[in-house]
Amino acid sequence: MGKRFAYFVMGFVVWIVLVYTLQYQEVIVGAGVALLTAAIFGRHLPLKPGKLLSPVRWFWLLVYIPVFVYMCLKANIDVALRVLSPGLLIKPGIVKIRTRLKSDIARVFLANSITLTPGTMTVEIKEDVLYIHWIEVGAGDMTAASKAIIGPFEYFLARIFD
Amino acid sequence: MIEVLGWISLCVGVGFTVLGCLGLVRFPDLYNRMQAATKCVTLGTCGIMLGVFLRSGFTSLGVKALLCALFVLITVPVAAHALARGSLIFGVRLWKHTERDEFTDDRGGESIIEVDK
Amino acid sequence: MTILIVVLSFGAFFCLYRALQGPSISDRAIAVDIMAVIFSSITALMALKYKLAYLIDLSIAIAVISFVGTLALAKYLEGRSLDD
DSSP states (O other): HHHHHHHHHHHHHHHHHOOOOOOOHHHHHHHHHHHHHHHHHEEEEOOOOHHHHHHHHHHHHHHHHHHHHHHHHHHHHHHHHHHHHSSSSOOOOOEEEEOOOOHHHHHHHHHHHHHHHTTTEEEETTTTTEEEEEEBBOOOHHHHHHHHHHHHHHHHHHHHHH | OOHHHHHHHHHHHHHHHHHHHHHHHHHHSSSHHHHHHHHHHHHHHHHHHHHHHHOOOOOHHHHHHHHHHHHHHHHHHHHHHHHHHHHHHHHOOOTOOOOOOOOHHOOSOOOOOOOOO | OHHHHHHHHHHHHHHHHHHHOSSSSSHHHHHHHHHHHHHHHHHHHHHHHHTTTTTHHHHHHHHHHHHHHHHHHHHTTTTTTTTO
């Protein structure tokens, strides 16, 4: 029930943003559509509704956004330099790392963050093992690679989602 | 001030997007191309959408642009991840100078690193 | 603004080159996906330029549809059925 309600609220907010008006007709139709989708798909919501209400998690999310934007800009400048340099400055490889995040949604966000940060792209997630395509393979073994790639994110994502 | 910020955001977005596309042409194999393209195009599109938001303010156009930016931010990496996984399993070759491929090693089966002729 | 749109179109041309040339099917798929995202940003820029707010809806729709298409192709490449 809680999941369905959370789904309904999210769907309704997206609807209101999409139509961007508060006329009563739009609101009524939006509520109807959100109710229908929540009734059908609500049980697939991949997070516990109780977590949405805790302010500590929202605070960590706010802290995470600037970190993420900074890493993202760094990644793009890095890739731009590689593209513009006359020789190919790449040494690619696929490495395996281990995460200690538990919930699925946290792992999804971890994978997305990895894809958008310097020189790495998630290829596959199996339980707690992630396979990463790394454009310039650095550290040798698995723990060192894990630390180099997901160190900064795991700290924040564990506080936001787990 | 906000006008100027909007222009800067638009220009940065367009610049990164075009660089990403250039990477799509220049890099040697699928996975490296994907790296360049997804990173640059995601940030570029988010920059452009942020620029549209800054130039139009809290109107219908601006708010929807932000929604679109959020959507692109979530979906483009997921699509790239799914496609990379699919191509690895399908057997699209890795570049010949690839250091190692622990994914294929763990799955068992032949190495899919391209060999020099 | 017009200059920005023209520069973005050049980016789309690079993607088109990869989509025509790409040695494997995945190359073409990712090129077309990136091209759709670029068209979505071009549409947003046109909405800003001509002050037509409804064009941004089109931009969202293009992004959604290209995402679904790419996912379907990825599933096909894995050799799985589409319904799991």
